[in-house]
Amino acid sequence: MDEKTRTRVGGPEDPREGLEAVVALRRTLEALEAAQVENAFIAGWSWARIAEVLGVSKQAVHKKHARRIRARYPGEPPRRKGRDQ
């Protein structure tokens, strides 16, 4: 109980450690988002559908990811399995 309370209230003992975890998480989050958007794209999802699930605009997703993914899959876009909804 004591242990739990302290953790919840105080966070890590060293603020530096806490802040560094944020940086590490931010960098990992970026990589994870890129990977999952790419996975969805390969699975045949449209930008619109990816954006909807991410809860952001289609333009935002496209702007952030299209260039990278296009460079990775030049020429034909990956086969679209089924229709976008």
Add this chain to the structure above:
Amino acid sequence: MIFTRFTDRSRKSVEAALEEARMLGHDSLGDEDLVLGILRVDEGLAAEALTSLGVTIEDAREESEEILSDALSSIGISLEEVRREAGDAFEMRIPAHRRIPFSPRAKKALVEARKEMRRLGDNYLGTEHVLLGILDNQDGTAVRMLARLGVAPETLEERLFELRGRAAG
């Protein structure tokens, strides 16, 4: 970045640091990336000093990744699991079109490098000045990365001056 007085080697090292930062997913160029850049170009006194103390670029990159993965562990996240879940598409590398700014620490290291150059009465800014500038910040990630590789800042500095003396003599 202003490269006034930089030698070819030190300029190349800073440019290589950007590549290292990009590869490792560092969204800003840290002082540890400056060390990686020096090792990557592998020319000049700084690289020689680091290498002579057993620091390789592979070990340094690995240590930098380890620092990130340790930071994630501290909040209960396993980088390995994230990687496994996301599959082959997961990579830390930052896309080519995204700009990577210099971190305040990296900027400060380069400012200190210039001061080191003046203090030593040199008229060129070499890799040794850059490394001294990096070591100036005991609180930086570079110093911690080197410590984790078993290299104390004082030892490195000593070796640097030893090599400098030899080059001059």
